[in-house]
Amino acid sequence: MPAALSKALADRPFTVGLLIAVVAQILFMVNLGRPITPYFDEMHYVPAAKTLMSLTIPRNIEHPLLGKQLIALGIWLFGDNTLGWRIIATLAGTASVVAGYAFVLLLLRAMRPAVVAAVLLMLNQILFIQARIAMLDVFLGAFLLWALVVLLWSARAPDSRSAWFRWIGGSVLLGLAVGVKWAAIPYVALAGMAFVVLRIRDTLKARRPLGSTLAGQGQAHWPGIGTLPGLLTMGAVSVTVYLATFWPAFFYEVEPMTFARLIPFQREMYELQTQILPPHTYQSQWWSWPLMIRPIWYFYEFSDGAQRGVLLVGNPVILWGGLVAILACIWSWFRTRQIAPLAVALLWIASLAIYIVIPKSLGFFYYYHLSAMFICLALAVAFHSFEFARRRGLEEWFAAASFVMFLYFYPIISGAALSEGSAFHRWMWFRSWL
Secondary structure, three states, rough: OOHHHHHHHHOHHHHHHHHHHHHHHHHHOOOOOOOOOOOOHHHHHHHHHHHHHHHOOOOOOOOOOOHHHHHHHHHHOOOHHHHHHHHHHHHHHHHHHHHHHHHHHHHHHHHHHHHHHHHHHOOOOHHHHOOOOOHHHHHHHHHHHHHOOOOOHHHOOOOOOHHHHHHHHHHHHHHHHHHHHHHHHHHEEEEHHHHHHHHHHHHOOOOOOOHHHHOOOOOOOOOOOOOHHHHHHHHHHHHHHHHHOOOOHHHHHOOOHHHHHHHHHHHHHHHHHHHOOOOOOOOHHHOOOOOOOOEEEEEEEEOOOOOEEEEEEOHHHHHHHHHHHHHHHHHHHHHOOHHHHHHHHHHHHHHHHHHOOOOOOOHHHHHHHHHHHHHHHHHHHHHHHHHHHHOHHHHHHHHHHHHHHHHHHEEEEHOOOOOOOOHHHHHHHHHHHH
16 A cells, blocks of 8 residues: 555544445445345344334343344344345444454554454454344444443543543443343453453552542543442443343233333343253354364255355454464563553453353354454454564455455355355365364
């Protein structure tokens, strides 16, 4: 890219963000109508969304309502067809890409790694697939990433009023994330823990009494927000917003929700989510997800005049290369004590460690969706943290390799027409991928 153009774009972060959004949206929209029938978990969530539209009877009650409401919004706007089922998911995918760009831009205050993060998010394949199917995970990821962005933006606020406004906004987004899927609950706790840890770090760095950690004034981050008021506000706002997402359930024709039942109903949801399920062909353990040992065939059938498939498999360049980036980020923190590399590394580690303690009887590779996005952020930060990588343009070469790999897998992640029924063997690197 010419130096003059690069400099001009660096001075226009909103313009760059808009360009990224346009590219991502086009990428996610191409051939969105294939497969032409509901596939994989669309068979659960599309009927649940239509039930929400008609408000007849509770359905798919093990998950909160917001993700299904968003699918229903697409159906209401564009009809009961492939575009209606999936259009809002594409917007959530685009929002996730732009959020990754904004997060790295705020974290490092540098345009180049922010653009790299956005490009890798588009090419990591898991986000690409989840942004083109009516499932819940893409909405979960979009709300969580934007919550991180807004909370970081709050940390950089110039005054108390701005800090509080942004803090409440981030708390609202956390509540919306939980309103999509309970998998967001640990991130609310992690956000609170990160807030306290950074407060303690700032206090020690400033050589002030540890008791001043609780104060709101004189803080390097989140000015004017006291530690306890901040935590209480985050909890109160996120819980209130989460409970508000159940409002449509109060209007069901059969078994409508009531205020008296709303809290006890959470126990019913917990029992459904933690029930012991029978073994599944595509089940896998959390430790196997970074290695991509067991991808998932979302679809593989003769459809619309051709053999087509959608394999949930990550981009090997990004997901396996990202494991090196995690180690590089940790090493960079040991070497420089800069908080940014450690933060993104811990974010990925925590996102995976959550599934060690979540009481789920079965695990699936699509649970790695959030971790796969965080690993893209770690890659961008890792390249930025080492001068030799920036000087030699290694991130551009890495992005180019990721693009080539994306093109290689594109036929079986996009539902494109394949030559024959056994064509999938061309992409089966390991027996466990079958």
